[in-house]
Amino acid sequence: MAVAALEHVNITVTDPERTARRLCELFDWKIRWKGRAKYDGFTVHVGSDDSYLAIYSKGTPSDPAAESYFTRGGLNHIGVTVDDLDTVEAKVEAMGYTPHSHADYEPGRRFYFHNEDGIEFEVVSYA
Template sequence: MAQAALEHVNITVSDPEKTAQRLCELFDWKIRWKGSAKYEGFTVHVGAEDSYLAVYAKGTPGDPAAESYFTRGGLNHIGVTVDDLDAVEAKVKAMGYAPYNHADYEPGRRFYFDDEDGIEFEVVSYA
């Protein structure tokens, strides 16, 4: 039996087009699909050939949860691997985000940043 693989994660954001464009710039991803979605919403699928993030906004957005780590079923962070951690961190800073929680650990290096929707991204390099 073949091992299962994660295909996608669907997250709610304030502006799917803007979020998808930013992710393309940061991680050299591409837009795989975009269109109408449930609850009169709109979704953009952005990622690589074998996996992606579905970034979604419904017609009338609700308030974000105060702290995802205290919400059962909450999204804590999205981890993305990159070859050149320093280059991606420079892009993150150029976009106005503040990287934090840098760490060198076996087997790699990492940092985190929060986007304007409060979504925490962990950027990791094993290179």
């Protein structure tokens, strides 16, 4: 049986270029592709050779729900693994984001932050 792997997740943001730049800076990712997208929108694909986030916008997106965990089909958070949690947390703070919900447990450590579009990221290290 073939093993399945997650290739990408597509999210809607206010400014795909800004979001992609910040994710590249935080996680040492690269921009894989960018261009016109569905419904006359614009998308930037950012990530690694194996997986990526499709960062999409069509004009001015509507306001997000107040709490994704209560929205069927809502995006609760995006988890990203890193080798050096403390270095990434310092970058997160330098960008003006507020880390929260720190947790240390076997086998790893983590924290969360929300970007300017209200998307929550979970940053995890198993190192």
